Amino acid sequence: MTLINIFDYEExxxxxxxxxxxxxxxxxxxxxxxxRNNRAAFEPIRLRPRVLVDVSMIxxxxxxxxxxxxMPILVAPTAYHGLAHADGECATARGVGPTxxxxxxxxxxxxxxxxxxxxxxxxLWFQLYVYRDRVLSEALVRRAEAAGxxxxxxxxxxxxxxxRERDVRNGFGLPPHLHMANFTDNxxxxxxxxxxxxxxxxxxxxxxxxxxLTWEAVDWLRSxxxxxxxxxxxxxxxxxxxxxxxGVDGIVVSNHGxxxxxxxxxxxxxxxxxxxxxxxxxxxxxxxxxxxxxxVAKALALGARAVLVGRPVLWGLAxxxxxxxxxxxxxxxxxxxxxxxxxxxxxxxxLDASAVQLPAHWSS
Numbered sequence: 001m002t003l004i005n006i007f008d009y010e011e012x013x014x015x016x017x018x019x020x021x022x023x024x025x026x027x028x029x030x031x032x033x034x035x036r037n038n039r040a041a042f043e044p045i046r047l048r049p050r051v052l053v054d055v056s057m058i059x060x061x062x063x064x065x066x067x068x069x070x071m072p073i074l075v076a077p078t079a080y081h082g083l084a085h086a087d088g089e090c091a092t093a094r095g096v097g098p099t100x101x102x103x104x105x106x107x108x109x110x111x112x113x114x115x116x117x118x119x120x121x122x123x124l125w126f127q128l129y130v131y132r133d134r135v136l137s138e139a140l141v142r143r144a145e146a147a148g149x150x151x152x153x154x155x156x157x158x159x160x161x162x163x164r165e166r167d168v169r170n171g172f173g174l175p176p177h178l179h180m181a182n183f184t185d186n187x188x189x190x191x192x193x194x195x196x197x198x199x200x201x202x203x204x205x206x207x208x209x210x211x212x213l214t215w216e217a218v219d220w221l222r223s224x225x226x227x228x229x230x231x232x233x234x235x236x237x238x239x240x241x242x243x244x245x246x247g248v249d250g251i252v253v254s255n256h257g258x259x260x261x262x263x264x265x266x267x268x269x270x271x272x273x274x275x276x277x278x279x280x281x282x283x284x285x286x287x288x289x290x291x292x293x294x295x296v297a298k299a300l301a302l303g304a305r306a307v308l309v310g311r312p313v314l315w316g317l318a319x320x321x322x323x324x325x326x327x328x329x330x331x332x333x334x335x336x337x338x339x340x341x342x343x344x345x346x347x348x349x350x351l352d353a354s355a356v357q358l359p360a361h362w363s364s
Contacts (some may be wrong), residue, residue, distance in 0.1 A: 005291075005335075006332070009316055009324070009331075013316075013319050014026065017084065020172050023167065023170055023172070024083065024170075025078075027164045027165070027259065028164070028257070028258035028259055029163055029258065029262040030163055030165065030262035030263075033258075033262050033263055034264045034266065037258075037266040037289075038255065038257070038267060038288040039291065041266035041267075042268055042292075045298045045356050045357070045359070046356065046357040047294065047355060047356060047357075049342055049343045051344055052344075053345075053346065054346065055340070057346060060340075062306065064250075064305060064306050065249055067123045069100060069101045069102050070099065070100030070101055071099070073101060073296060073306065073308075073329060073333065073336065074102045074285070074308045074309075075103040075104055076309055077106040077107075077125075077153060077310070079107075079109065081110055082111070084318040087322075088109065088178075088181075089111040089115075089116045090111045091321050091322045091325070092313060092322070093116050093120035093121075093122075093124075094119050094121075095313075095322035095325025095326045095329075096122055097121035098121075099333070101122065102122060103120065103123075103124055104124070104308065105125070105126050105127065107126075107127055107140060107180075109180070110178050111181050112182060113126060113140070113143055113144060113182055114143065117147040125152070125153050125230070126152055128140060128144075128152050128154050128221075129155055130217050131209060132208060138224055141221070145225060150227070150228070151228040151229070151230060151249070152227050152229050153231075153232050154218065154221060154229060154231050154232065155256075156213070156231050156233040156234070157255070157256050158205065158233070159211045160202075160206060161201060161202040161206075161260070162256070162259050162262065163202075164199060168197060171196040171199075172199055173192050174192045175192075176192065218231065218247070222247060228250065229247075229250075230249060230285070231250075232251075233254050234253055235253065237273045237278075238277075240274045241277050243282070244282055248282055249282055250284070251274070251282060251283075251284050252285045253267045253284060253304070254267060254287045255267055255270075257287070257310055266288065267286050267289065268288070268289065268302070271299065271302045272302050272303065272358070275302060278303075283305040285307065287307065287309065290308075290309050290312075292335055293332055293336035293338060294335070295307070297339045297340060297345075300351040301354075301356045313328060
């Protein structure tokens with residue numbers, strides 16, 4: 001089968017991956033309602049094409065927190081790339097580089113953040129969890145600074161992990177040959193637990209993540225670094241306003257890929273009210289459910305500076321390593337370019353609210 005869209009890559013990847021890895025990557029929390037809605041919520045948003053516009057040249061280039069990128073499609077942080085490819089996050093970075101966009105590297109990677117930076121030819125952000133031992137988190141920040149990462153993405157929606165029932169049924173744990181490479185001590189030991197009725201990653205999070213985290217953590221992070229700070233996991237205008245008050249540089253509208261609170265808003269549903277509340281005071285980004293270029297166009301029209309994609313990159317990595325990552329991102333680029341041409345919007349800046357029509361019930 002010729003792979004011509006993200007869904008083709010997903011189908012092929014799910015055939016290739018080990019069953020435990022397959023379920024770990026694709027699972028959502030509980031009944032997976034939010035996982036499904038992340039995708040479904042894009043469908044009722046209608047596009048409003050303008051005609052007789054010169055679209056002979058379509059320009060996808062933009063900037064994110066001042067960093068130029070070739071398109072408003074970035075790579076989201078996802079854990080455990082080693083389950084998809086032997087070179088893990090280093091292979092992903094090598095695949096992202098030729099596309100001219102940006103990769104966000106997870107704290108929970110199977111390759112050291114320094115090694116990923118060495119493999120990358122494009123800009124990187126570093127995703128950070130705050131551990132109970134702040135010394136451990138601060139050390140990660142210092143290493144990211146030294147390795148040339150451009151920003152820190154603080155994940156704020158995971159004081160504990162959601163119940164990912166596929167992982168619990170499978171007794172998912174990190175295989176013995178893989179490690180959370182950013183930790184040199186034995187702090188990833190619980191993540192290797194393989195026991196039916198338990199998730200090794202959930203055990204690790206329960207043991208290590210700081211469940212007392214408040215907005216003070218943003219202030220703390222600002223006090224120890226000059227890097228731009230984004231908060232990832234915001235779904236309400238109330239929290240978006242607090243983020244702005246605490247001086248963040250960016251917000252990622254995210255529900256953790258439907259893997260945390262099941263029944264939470266789909267991210268594209270949450271975006272319009274957050275954009276209205278923020279009113280341009282920091283840059284907005286969105287992840288969750290983006291599978292088509294038209295999804296990207298809708299998110300940009302509703303206020304996102306760029307989108308981040310997670311699972312599609314993993315599907316590409318599983319299917320064909322670095323080349324698969326490149327291919328997936330280039331598919332999305334081509335789809336977005338085509339969508340912009342057919343919308344009569346030749347630049348990213350032209351994708352404003354007039355390009356979409358929201359479902360009537362969203363405004364009620």
